[in-house]
Amino acid sequence: MCLAVPGRVLSIDPESVLRPGRVDFAGISKQVSLACVPEARVGDYVLVHAGIAITRIDEQLAAETLDLLRQMQQQQASEDTQL
Amino acid sequence: MKYVDEYRDSELVDTIAERLRRITTSHWRIMEICGGQTHAILRFGIDELLPSGIELVHGPGCPVCVTPAALIDKACSIAVLDNVIFCSFGDMLRVPGSHADLLEVKSQGGDVRMVYSPLDAVTLARENPQREVVFFAIGFETTAPASAAAVHQAEQEKLSNFSILVSQVLVPPAIEAILSSTHNLVQGFLAPGHVCTVTGYEDYAALVRRFNVPIVVTGFEPLDIMHGIYLTIQQLESGRAEIENQYTRSVRPRGNEIARQMIERVFQAASFSWRGVGEIPRSGLRLREAYAQFDAERRFGMESYTTPDDPQCIAGAVLQGVRKPPDCSLFGSHCTPGHPVGAPMVSAEGACAAYYRYRRVPRRRSDNSQ
Amino acid sequence: MVDNFTLSCPTPRPRDSIVTLSHGGGGRLMKDLVDDLFITAFNNPELAEKHDSARVAAPGGRLAFTTDSYVVNPLVFPGGDIGSLAITGTVNDLAMAGAVPHRLSCAMIIEEGLRIETLAAIVDSMAATAAAARACVVTGDTKVVEHGKGDGLYINTAGIGLIPTGREVVPRRVTAGDTIVISGDIGRHGIAVMSVREGLAFETTIESDCALLTEPVELLFGAGIDCHCLRDLTRGGLGAALIEIAETTMLHLDIDETAVPISGQVRGACEILGLDPLFVACEGRFVAFVPADQAVHAVDALHRHALGVGAKVVGTVAAVQPDERGLVTSRSSLGTRRVLDLPVGDQLPRIC
Numbered sequence: 001m002c003l004a005v006p007g008r009v010l011s012i013d014p015e016s017v018l019r020p021g022r023v024d025f026a027g028i029s030k031q032v033s034l035a036c037v038p039e040a041r042v043g044d045y046v047l048v049h050a051g052i053a054i055t056r057i058d059e060q061l062a063a064e065t066l067d068l069l070r071q072m073q074q075q076q077a078s079e080d081t082q083l
Numbered sequence: 084m085k086y087v088d089e090y091r092d093s094e095l096v097d098t099i100a101e102r103l104r105r106i107t108t109s110h111w112r113i114m115e116i117c118g119g120q121t122h123a124i125l126r127f128g129i130d131e132l133l134p135s136g137i138e139l140v141h142g143p144g145c146p147v148c149v150t151p152a153a154l155i156d157k158a159c160s161i162a163v164l165d166n167v168i169f170c171s172f173g174d175m176l177r178v179p180g181s182h183a184d185l186l187e188v189k190s191q192g193g194d195v196r197m198v199y200s201p202l203d204a205v206t207l208a209r210e211n212p213q214r215e216v217v218f219f220a221i222g223f224e225t226t227a228p229a230s231a232a233a234v235h236q237a238e239q240e241k242l243s244n245f246s247i248l249v250s251q252v253l254v255p256p257a258i259e260a261i262l263s264s265t266h267n268l269v270q271g272f273l274a275p276g277h278v279c280t281v282t283g284y285e286d287y288a289a290l291v292r293r294f295n296v297p298i299v300v301t302g303f304e305p306l307d308i309m310h311g312i313y314l315t316i317q318q319l320e321s322g323r324a325e326i327e328n329q330y331t332r333s334v335r336p337r338g339n340e341i342a343r344q345m346i347e348r349v350f351q352a353a354s355f356s357w358r359g360v361g362e363i364p365r366s367g368l369r370l371r372e373a374y375a376q377f378d379a380e381r382r383f384g385m386e387s388y389t390t391p392d393d394p395q396c397i398a399g400a401v402l403q404g405v406r407k408p409p410d411c412s413l414f415g416s417h418c419t420p421g422h423p424v425g426a427p428m429v430s431a432e433g434a435c436a437a438y439y440r441y442r443r444v445p446r447r448r449s450d451n452s453q
Numbered sequence: 454m455v456d457n458f459t460l461s462c463p464t465p466r467p468r469d470s471i472v473t474l475s476h477g478g479g480g481r482l483m484k485d486l487v488d489d490l491f492i493t494a495f496n497n498p499e500l501a502e503k504h505d506s507a508r509v510a511a512p513g514g515r516l517a518f519t520t521d522s523y524v525v526n527p528l529v530f531p532g533g534d535i536g537s538l539a540i541t542g543t544v545n546d547l548a549m550a551g552a553v554p555h556r557l558s559c560a561m562i563i564e565e566g567l568r569i570e571t572l573a574a575i576v577d578s579m580a581a582t583a584a585a586a587r588a589c590v591v592t593g594d595t596k597v598v599e600h601g602k603g604d605g606l607y608i609n610t611a612g613i614g615l616i617p618t619g620r621e622v623v624p625r626r627v628t629a630g631d632t633i634v635i636s637g638d639i640g641r642h643g644i645a646v647m648s649v650r651e652g653l654a655f656e657t658t659i660e661s662d663c664a665l666l667t668e669p670v671e672l673l674f675g676a677g678i679d680c681h682c683l684r685d686l687t688r689g690g691l692g693a694a695l696i697e698i699a700e701t702t703m704l705h706l707d708i709d710e711t712a713v714p715i716s717g718q719v720r721g722a723c724e725i726l727g728l729d730p731l732f733v734a735c736e737g738r739f740v741a742f743v744p745a746d747q748a749v750h751a752v753d754a755l756h757r758h759a760l761g762v763g764a765k766v767v768g769t770v771a772a773v774q775p776d777e778r779g780l781v782t783s784r785s786s787l788g789t790r791r792v793l794d795l796p797v798g799d800q801l802p803r804i805c
Contacts, residue, residue, distance in 0.1 A: 002119045002225040002277035002303075003727045003804050006086035018202070018236055026084045026721030028648075028657040033202060036228055036342040045086060047280065047333055048725070050172070050222070050229040050804050051200020054342060055280045055333050057086055062332035066089055069310065073098040084717075084724060093787050118805050128789025147805055173801030186798075199653050199726070199802060226804065305787060420797045430805060440794045 004049035006057055009034070009042050023048055086332070090304030091127075099309040100132040103316060107136045111319050112268050113312060114261070114404050116254060117223075117275035118145035118430065119303050125437045127305045137316065140268075141437070143257050143402035144275055146221045147174045147430035149357040150250045155180030157385045158248055161217055162193040164383075168211060169195045170204040171219040178429045185219075201233035201247070208237065208245035217379045220247040225277040227251050227368060228342040231349040234370070234377045246379040249369055252355055254278050255286040256366035262294045266405045271315040273301040273308070276330035281346075283338030288326040295324045302330035349374055358426055359399030398425035401434050408438040415439060472567045477597025487595055490573055491559075494580040499556070499591040507591035509556050514618055517552035519543055520611035526604045528575065531645045532660030535608055536575035538736065540582040540590075541663050542687065543612040548670045549683040549739065551622035552614025554588035559610050562596050564603035575606065586665050588612070620674070624701045626681035631770040632748035633706065634741045636669060636755055637662070637763035638714040639691050643734035644722045653726070653802060659718045664737030669758040673741060676754035682742040691767075692731035692793050694740060695781045705777040708768030709784045726802035731783065731793065733800065742770065 007023035012034060019034040023046060033052045040046050046053035115121060121141045124130055130139050143149055159180055162169035169185070176185045176197065189195035194214075198204055201218050208216035220230040230247060237245040254275060261267055274287050279300045287298045297318035301311030311329040318325060328334055346368070355367025370378045379385075395413050400406035408414050408427070418424040420436050427433030475482045492500055499507045523539045533541075544554045559579065563572065583590055590610075641662040648657050666685060673680055684694045691713065699706045715730050723730045737760060743751045748766050755761030771777070781793040 002117060002223065002275060003725075004225065004277045004280070004303075005725045006084070007725075008085070017239060018232060022656075025725050027716075027718035028655050028659070028721045028725075030655040030725065032200075033229075033232055035232060036339055036345065038341065047277070049277060050226050051202045052229040052232060054225065054228060054277065055335075055339055058332050062086060065310070065329075065331060066095075069095045069098065069306065072102060073095060076098055076101060084721065087724065091786055096787050126791065127785050127787050128791055129787075131789045132787065145805060172804045174803045174805050176801060177797065197653070197801065199804075222804070440792070 002049060004047045004054060006045050006047050009040055009044050009046060011042060012040075023053070087304060090302070090306040092306060096132065096305050096309050099306075099313050103137065103313055104134045106320055107134045107316055108320060110136045110138065111270055111316060112138045112140055113271045113273065113315055114140040114142045114269040115273040115301070115308070116142040116144040116258065117278070117303075118148070118433070119277070120144070120273060120275070120301065120308060121434065121437055123303050123305060123308060125440070129305055129308055132309070133312065137312065140404035141434040142261070142404055143357070143360065144223065144254065145402075145427065145430050145433050146223050146226070146250065146252055147178055148398065148402060148426040148433045149252060149360065150175070150178065150221055150426065151356050151358045152180045154248070154250050155184070156182070157380065158185060158219055159183050159188050160385065161248065161379060161383050162188045162195050163191070164215075166213075167194065167215045167217055168207055169193065169217050169219070170198045170207065171195065172221065173197050174430060175219055175221055177423075178426050179423060201229050202236065205233050205236050205242070205245060208242050209240060212244060214244060216245050218245075218247045219250070221250040223252055223254055223275065223278050224282045224346070225275075225280070227346045227350065228281060231345045234349050234374055235345065237377060238374070246377045246382045247370070248379040251350065251368035252357070253352070253366050253368070255290060256363050257357070258287075258290055260360070260363050261403050262290065262296065264403065266403070269296075269404055271297045271319055272299070273311045273315065274298050276300055276302040276307065276334060279330070279334045279338060281338050281342045283336050284326055284328065284334065285336065291324055291326045297324050298326050300326075300328045300330050300334050302333065357402075359396070359402055361399070393424050396425040398427050398435070401427055408435040411435070470569055472563050472565060472569060472572060472597055474565050474597050474599065477563070477595065483595060490576050491593060491595070494576045495583070495590040496580070497589040497591060499589065507556065509591065509613070512615060515616040517547050517550040517614040517616055518612070519546040520609065521546060522607060522609040524604060524607050525646070527646075527649060528571065528605050530649055530661055532641075533663040533736070534575055534578050535606060536578035537582045538663055539608040539610045540579050540586065541665055541736065543610040544586045544588060545666045545685045545739070547612050547614030548667045549622070549685050550614065550616060551620040551670070551674070551680065551683070552616045553671075554586050554667060555613045555615050557583060557588050557590045557610055557612045558592045559590045559608065560594040562598060562603055562607040564605050565597055565600045567605050572606070582665070586667060622680050622683055624682050624698055627698065627702050627704060627742045627770055628681065629704060629770050629772045630745055631681055631742045632745045632766055633695075633708065633768040633770065634743060634748060634751050634755070635691065635713065635765055635767045636666070636739050636741070636761050637737070638716050638719070639686070639735050639738065640715060640719040640723065640730045640733035642736040643690065644719050646734070647722070647726070655722065655725075657718050657722065659716070659722070662735055662737035664760050666737065666739055666760065669755055669761045670739070672754050672758050672761070673751060676750060678741075678743055678747050678751045678754060680741050680743055683739055685739040686735035688734050688799075689795065690731060690733045690735055691740070692729070692781070693795060696793060696795055698742075699781045700779045703779045705771040705773050705779075706768060706781045707771045707784070708781070711784075711786050712765055712767045714763045714765050727804065728800055728802060732796055740767075745769070
């Protein structure tokens with residue numbers, strides 16, 4: 001299950017209880033509910049599933065995951081050259 | 084697309100594949116719970132990249148597959164009523180009940196409409212005050228906040244023509260059922276990253292402690308899945324059994340508190356009969372008494388009844404990972420995506436449909452010489 | 454049924470505002486509708502004869518002959534309407550046989566209640582598209598069905614085209630070693646139509662790629678390319694077109710998914726709806742199977758036309774292994790291969 005896609009918050013309407021906002025996905029935009037991510041601001045990335053944002057993406061942790069894997073790549077490369 | 088493309092980096096995927104080749108010394112069987120992960124594995128051929136010692140088993144994380152036939156029969160019965168607008172995700176439209184699916188009801192004149200979100204169904208209710216609008220609320224915990232928000236919205240707007248037919252299921256009881264079974268051969272799990280985004284992973288930590296198996300909360304892009312497999316194999320090879328979170332950019336230990344509160348307000352845990360598996364206590368959600376008016380089963384006076392599954396269909400065993408689709412006597416002959424018998428053949432990431440689509444020809448090893 | 458036009462239509466407007474069953478009855482109302490709308494809009498001597506059949510001069514040589522019916526809903530979508538689609542689709546089918554369009558027919562099944570304004574606008578759209586294709590609609594038919602028995606309007610068009618001597622463009626000529634060239638990016642039509650569907654609406658500037666393909670095809674021939682086979686992409690997109698060719702020829706087609714051109718917006722829409730872009734509908738795109746040594750030349754030729762600026766090589770016709778006959782395989786960005794299979798019906802958006 002759970003097709004959830006990351007998108008960038010373009011605008012937020014704070015008035016309504018469902019906190020609707022427009023989110024951009026590579027150039028197309030859709031109105032979704034930001035009720036579960038009150039901390040999300042315009043410009044943040046959120047993960048959207050079935051019309052509702054279920055989390056704000058932690059950009060730092062995202063970068064750390066990639067860094068970890070790149071370190072693994074470098075370590076592997078240096079192990080290979082030592083062989 | 085940001086936060087998608089970086090996690091499809093083929094060089095990093097190759098790095099992990101190579102790492103796995105170096106650290107895998109035994110045969111291990113790992114289950115990925117979520118249908119979305121199954122879909123990614125098959126679409127990107129991730130299982131082809133793994134050393135032969137690692138066997139991936141597809142789990143029951145397909146709410147489409149596990150929705151009981153009886154509930155689909157109820158959906159069809161409601162959808163055929165004159166005054167009803169029946170709304171559903173696309174996934175459910177071709178799933179057969181005991182004699183029909185929603186698309187057939189539509190072709191016979193039922194007003195069946197596909198929506199992207201339960202909130203779209205609320206909009207329809209608001210715009211069509213003379214009609215009864217019913218939303219087929221299927222899904223795991225990932226989708227429960229959207230369903231809960233829809234009910235809450237309908238309540239706020241005092242809509243009297245909106246209801247939901249609930250088929251919400253919970254993942255941890257399913258894993259517990261698999262682990263408790265004497266037939267279980269699964270040694271490690273990739274927990275569903277989007278479910279855990281909502282719920283957190285405390286329940287999974289409890290399963291780790293109780294059953295002493297590694298569980299790694301994993302995302303959905305190829306890199307996430309490879310990374311999740313790697314962390315699981317690392318644990319298995321070193322004899323550890325811990326809860327780990329691979330999908331840190333999205334999952335926190337306690338998940339999304341607001342989403343959980345939203346679910347809590349509207350739903351409560353209930354027993355659920357999983358298609359092909361049977362009844363698992365406290366494995367589903369039902370609307371609380373305060374929201375009874377939004378419960379379509381009550382609103383339309385649907386009697387509860389059970390529908391026996393086709394005895395030759397082994398969907399249950401497939402969903403629990405103890406059999407593979409080609410083991411089934413109906414697979415590929417009587418049961419195909421065009422004429423499905425069991426739900427795993429209909430759903431795009433159901434194990435049987437996935438096998439049918441992607442495995443008709445023996446797969447070659449990936450050809451990196453291009 | 455959606456009609457959301459503002460019109461500036463030169464066709465004289467009949468007095469009635471909606472089509473009724475009487476318009477299909479063969480009486481005065483129908484004759485007036487046909488004269489005022491169709492004959493005026495399509496405007497050519499053969500049609501003006503108003504005979505049961507159009508009498509058309511038959512130049513020597515081979516003819517291509519095709520027909521298609523159009524049941525699109527909504528009737529109007531970003532970048533086109535059922536009318537432009539009906540002419541384009543048939544002209545393109547002729548182009549895929551290497552034929553220049555010559556004469557067209559048009560049969561309409563109209564649902565009672567359709568606004569005459571809407572019908573007039575669609576007919577004008579057909580006339581404009583036919584004029585752009587340099588083909589005339591010379592014969593037609595009109596029927597009206599009860600309210601509830603049709604989606605506003607169904608159109609069938611048939612077309613005759615002239616095949617220049619020496620051209621043989623047919624699946625049978627596809628050979629192992631051929632290169633598969635695509636004329637442009639995929640999925641625009643399907644996403645454009647979906648973006649205005651109730652329940653799925655999203656904001657996009659994507660328009661349908663509905664377009665006449667005769668010119669870019671003629672550019673290929675003009676550049677000396679020996680097109681073994683051409684196939685335009687429609688419902689089911691690139692994937693469906695390739696699977697059809699593979700199953701007809703029992704060859705193995707192999708594509709590189711990373712080489713298939715796709716715009717960011719189409720990709721974004723496919724991601725959020727859970728669609729495989731390879732099976733999303735296109736309307737103004739085609740694939741060409743050309744000898745490998747002409748592939749670069751073919752892509753260059755297409756780049757010279759506005760509709761071919763995105764042309765690329767996307768795959769090859771592989772040498773056939775016994776267990777891979779009639780298959781289409783697609784290589785992912787990770788280097789792994791999957792077999793492409795037709796979805797059961799239309800691909801449906803999913804949340805799982």
